[in-house]
Amino acid sequence: MLPTTSPGVVVHAAGDLRVEPVPLRDPAPDEAVVEVAYGGICGSDLHYWSHGSAGESVLRAPMVLGHEVVGTVRRPAADGSGPPERTPVAVHPATPAGDGRTRYPADRPNLSPAGTYLGSAARFPHRDGAFVRFATLPSRMLRPLPAGLALRDAALAEPAAVAWHAVGRVGEVAGRRALVVGAGPIGALAVAVLARAGAAEITAVDVHDLPLRVARDVGATRTLDARRPEDAAAVEEVQADVVVEASGTARGLASAVRGARRGGRVVMVGLLPAGDQPVPVSLAISRELELVGSFRFNDEIGPVLDALADGSLRVGPVVTHEVDVADALAGFALARDAATSSKVLLRF
Template sequence: MDVPDRVRAVRVPRAGELEVTSVELPAPRPDEAVVRIGYGGVCGSDLHYWTHGNSGTSILREPLVLGHEVVGTVARTAADGSGPAEGTEVAVHPATPVDDGVTRYPADRPNLAPLGTYLGSAAHLPHTAGAFADYAVLPSRMLRPLPAGLSLRLAALTEPASVAWHGVARAGDVRGRSVLVVGAGPIGALTVGVLVRAGAEVTAVDLHERPLALATALGAHRVVDARDADAVRAVQPDVAIETSGSAPGLASAVESVTRGGIVVLVGMLPPGPQPVPVAVATVRELELRGSFRFNDEIDEVITALADGSLAVEPVISHEFDADDAVEAFRTAGDPAASSKVLLRF
C-alpha cells in the first residue's frame, strides 16, 4: 500500500486553537508499522488540551497532534516482521510503559510506570504525538488485530471502553452489587455498559437528560438527576464509580456510597487540592481507589465488542469528517447534546 510523505492531521498549536493541517509522516523504525487511520474518538483530554492547554497535570508546551482513541488498517508492516500483516484492521493500545529506574510500582501494573507515554499526550517534553491523522507510524506492539465482523466504527470505542473496563475491575467483583456511576458522559456510559455486562445493579447520575437516557438505553436500572442531592445520597450503593472528573461529582460519590463501601476515581480531576469530604470517608471506612487508563484489558474489550456481550454502540452520537474537526470538537464539548464523537479519516 502506498504511503504518503505528508498527511492531514488534527493539531493543537496552542491553547484555544485547533487546526487541520499537513504534517510530515516520520520514517518508521524497524519495529514500527504504518497504520491508515479509519476512525478516531474525541476524548475529554483532547478537549482539555484545546480549550485549556492542559489535561490534568499534563501542560501543553508545544504544538501537539491529538488523538489516542484510534483504529485503522495496517498499510505497511514493521520491517522486523513483528505485528500484524499489511491489510489487517487493528485497534491501538496507545500506552508505552517507561521505568525511571528509581520509582517503585507494581510490576503487573505497567500503566503506573512513572515515565510512561501515551499517544496525544503533553505529559513529557517533547510531547508524544497522537494519531488523529490519515496515517500514523506506531510501534507494532500497540496494534491489536480486530476479529472478523467487528467494524472499525464500533471498534473505535475500544480505548475508552478499556478505560471503563479497568475502572470496573478496580472495584472488584460487582456481580449482584449495587453500583452508582457518577457522570454519564462517554466514559460513564461505557462504564454502565461494562457494569451491566458484569451483572451489577446500576444507577447512573448526571446533570443532563441526554446522558441519562443513554444510560437507560445501555441497561442502567435507575437514573437520577445529579441536582437532586437527596436522591443521590439515598441510593447508598456498595460501589460508586466517579467518571465526571469534577469535585462535586467526587463529593457526591463519597457521600452516597454505603458505609464500608468503595469509591473508584476514574474521572481526571484538575490538578491541585480538591474540596472532598474526606472526613466522611474516614468515619464510614470507605475505600478510595484510583483508576488510571488500563493494561491488557483491551484484549477482553475487543472480544466483548466482537461477540456483542458489550453492547455499547449507542454511545456513538456523532461522526464527522476529519476536515470538520473544529465542529466535531465543539459538538463533543457539549455534554447535553453529544456522547462519543468520532472523526472519520
C-alpha cells in the same frame, strides 16, 4: 505508494486547533504504518484545545492529538513483528517505562512513571497522537480485531478499556448495587461494563438529559438528574456497594462518597483538576469507605475487543456523532457540549 503527508488534527496552543498536513514519519523496523479510519475525541483532547493543558500536562509545542483510534495496517513492521498488511487493528496508545528510581508494581505498567501516551504533553518533546490519516506506530501497540468486528464498531475499544479497568478496580460486581456519577462517555461505558458483569442495580447520575438517556440505553436501571433537588438528595439514599466516579469534579466525588454504603468502595476514574479538592473525607473515614484511583488501563483492551465482537458489551448508543476530519473543529466544539453529545468520532 503512501503519501508523504496526510491531514491531521494539531493543537498549537489553547484555543488554536488546526487541521493541517502532517508528515508521514519513516517507520523504524519495529513500526508499522496504519491508515486511521476513526478517532474518538477524548476529554484530554478537549482540555489541550480549551486550556493548553490536561491536568499536570502542559502544552509547550504544537502536538498531534488523538489516542482513541482504529484503522488498517498499510505497511507492516519490517522486522516481522505485529500484524500483516490489511489487518484491521485497534491501538493501545501506552508506552510504559520506569525512571530507575520511582517504585511501582511491575504488573501494573499503567503506573510506570516515565511512560508515554499517544497525544500527551506529559513529557517534552511531546508524544504526538494519531489523529492523522496515516500514522507511524510501534507494532506492539496494534491489536488485530476479532473476526467480524468492524472498525466502526471497534472505535470505542480504548475508552471502553479505561472503563473496564475502572470496574476491575471495583472488585466483585455480580449481584451488587452500583452507582455511576457522571454519565459522559467514560461513565456510560462504565455502566455498560457493569451491566455486562452482572450488577443487580445500576444508578447513573448526571446534570444533562442526553447522558442519562445514553446511560439507560447501555444498561442503567435508574437515572438521577442532579439538577433536581429531589434527585440530588436521592443519591445518598442509593447506598451503593460500589461507586464509579466519572465526572472528574469535586462535586461529583462528594456525591460518590455520599452515595456509597458504609464499607463500600469508590473508584475514582474521572480526572480532577490538579491541586487540592474539597471532598467530605470525614464521611469516608466514618463510613470506612475505600477510595481507589483508576488510571488508564493495562491489557484490558483485549477482553474489550472480544466482548465487542460477541455483542456482550453494548456500547453503540455512546457514539452520538460522527464528523469528517476536515470538520474537526466543529467536532471538537460538539464534543465539548455534554448537553448535546456523548462520544464524537472523527472519520479519517
